[in-house]
Amino acid sequence: MSAASPSAPSKPVDTRGLAGQTVGDTQVCAVTQTQLIYRGYEIADLAEHASFEEVAHLLLVGHKPSASELKAFRDELASMRDVDQGILDVVGRIAESKSGQAEVHPMGILRTGVSLLSHVDPDCEDNSPEAELRKSKRLLAKIPTIIGFGQMRRDGRKPVAPDRSLDHSANLLWCMTGVKPDELAARIMDVSLILYAEHDFNASTFACRVIASTETDMHSAVCGGIGALKGPLHGGANEMAMEMLKDIDRDCAGGRMTVDAWMRRAFEEKRKLMGFGHRVYKNGDHRAGILRRWGLKLAEKLGPSAKKWFDLGDEVQAIMLRDKNIHPNVDFPCGMTYFVMGIPVPQYTPIFVASRITGWCAHIMEQHANNRIIRPLAEYTGPALRRWNG
Numbered sequence: 406m407s408a409a410s411p412s413a414p415s416k417p418v419d420t421r422g423l424a425g426q427t428v429g430d431t432q433v434c435a436v437t438q439t440q441l442i443y444r445g446y447e448i449a450d451l452a453e454h455a456s457f458e459e460v461a462h463l464l465l466v467g468h469k470p471s472a473s474e475l476k477a478f479r480d481e482l483a484s485m486r487d488v489d490q491g492i493l494d495v496v497g498r499i500a501e502s503k504s505g506q507a508e509v510h511p512m513g514i515l516r517t518g519v520s521l522l523s524h525v526d527p528d529c530e531d532n533s534p535e536a537e538l539r540k541s542k543r544l545l546a547k548i549p550t551i552i553g554f555g556q557m558r559r560d561g562r563k564p565v566a567p568d569r570s571l572d573h574s575a576n577l578l579w580c581m582t583g584v585k586p587d588e589l590a591a592r593i594m595d596v597s598l599i600l601y602a603e604h605d606f607n608a609s610t611f612a613c614r615v616i617a618s619t620e621t622d623m624h625s626a627v628c629g630g631i632g633a634l635k636g637p638l639h640g641g642a643n644e645m646a647m648e649m650l651k652d653i654d655r656d657c658a659g660g661r662m663t664v665d666a667w668m669r670r671a672f673e674e675k676r677k678l679m680g681f682g683h684r685v686y687k688n689g690d691h692r693a694g695i696l697r698r699w700g701l702k703l704a705e706k707l708g709p710s711a712k713k714w715f716d717l718g719d720e721v722q723a724i725m726l727r728d729k730n731i732h733p734n735v736d737f738p739c740g741m742t743y744f745v746m747g748i749p750v751p752q753y754t755p756i757f758v759a760s761r762i763t764g765w766c767a768h769i770m771e772q773h774a775n776n777r778i779i780r781p782l783a784e785y786t787g788p789a790l791r792r793w794n795g
């Protein structure tokens with residue numbers, strides 16, 4: 406009897422990590438094998454026709470803004486960008502410090518920055534829908550200021566003040582680099598933020614919802630979300646994907662090794678290649694193709710030294726598909742795209758936060774609007790009952 410026979414025992418379904426299990430409902434976003442939809446709008450449609458600020462309004466307020474609503478939303482966000490100097494001083498000190506031998510990761514700095522913001526937010530302990538919308542907007546507006554301030558102090562440079570004339574994406578780039586982006590760079594950042602904004606019950610959003618379900622405050626839930634996103638299996642993959650490409654480029658320089666051999670060695674060592682695979686999109690992540698096209702456009706404009714990363718990425722992607730049948734996720738082209746934009750690698754996951762804050766806050770508000778504490782059960786697999794005194 407062949408192994409493929411219908412009567413052969415089938416491989417047990419691996420449900421660790423809640424794989425394949427629906428654990429709640431949401432009106433914010435739908436993720437299927439073939440589609441990603443924010444409140445009824447498909448991601449490719451949004452990436453082509455919307456701005457990140459329109460998407461942020463869609464997620465946080467709940468509908469596509471009219472022209473006047475968008476202007477008011479933009480103006481309000483721009484007016485909220487300043488961060489208390491006492492908070493910036495702490496952020497700057499942490500950014501300049503070393504913990505042990507290593508520099509503090511910008512995600513750690515950002516987590517602390519958001520925690521500090523809670524102490525100066527007048528609505529901190531108010532979980533009413535109106536207060537939570539105000540807090541969401543403040544977080545969205547202030548996070549780029551904290552990211553940029555930390556980066557400039559890490560680099561030993563003088564931080565720049567947020568620029569109210571710029572939209573969210575261009576201001577984020579300005580705060581991080583001190584350079585006003587050109588139209589193409591600003592649009593690429595805007596598209597990447599649209600793609601990163603929301604993804605239903607991914608690990609960090611689910612963490613936010615679990616924390617929010619205890620009826621604690623929004624800032625506490627967002628700090629948990631940042632902690633979850635930092636991990637290499639989640640948001641941290643965009644940084645690791647670029648580091649991996651740099652490793653391949655170095656190891657294969659001058660024909661010392663082929664990319665094929667590098668990948669074979671990685672497979673033999675049973676390494677997970679960052680920026681590949683997905684819990685839901687087993688046949689490919691539609692966001693990856695969209696971002697690759699934008700990144701490639703910039704790389705082609707910049708010339709061979711930028712384009713080489715996309716050529717290398719394509720080679721790695723083809724081998725991964727041929728040998729493992731695993732597709733890239735959005736973090737793979739993201740690493741290359743941000744790299745050719747000249748953004749320091751440790752900032753890639755904080756940029757993700759500057760976008761995903763919208764999805765997190767939308768879910769926290771949705772959780773609080775119809776709350777029941779999230780408290781599942783566990784299957785006990787420990788020792789049988791025994792007595793402490795014999």
Ligand SMILES: CC(C)(COP(=O)(O)OP(=O)(O)OC[C@H]1O[C@@H](n2cnc3c(N)ncnc32)[C@H](O)[C@@H]1OP(=O)(O)O)[C@@H](O)C(=O)NCCC(=O)NCCS
Binds near residue numbers: 422638
């Ligand atoms: C995203 C991810 C966490 C999904 O995890 P998951 O749904 O639990 O997927 P699984 O671990 O069940 O993967 C199924 C198989 O593919 C393999 N696989 C999955 N992603 C892989 C990767 N990036 N590199 C190498 N092998 C991978 C697994 O080892 C497993 O093989 P096995 O059946 O022989 O054990 C996982 O693909 C991963 O770690 N990717 C790298 C990190 C990353 O890019 N994260 C960003 C996600 S948007």
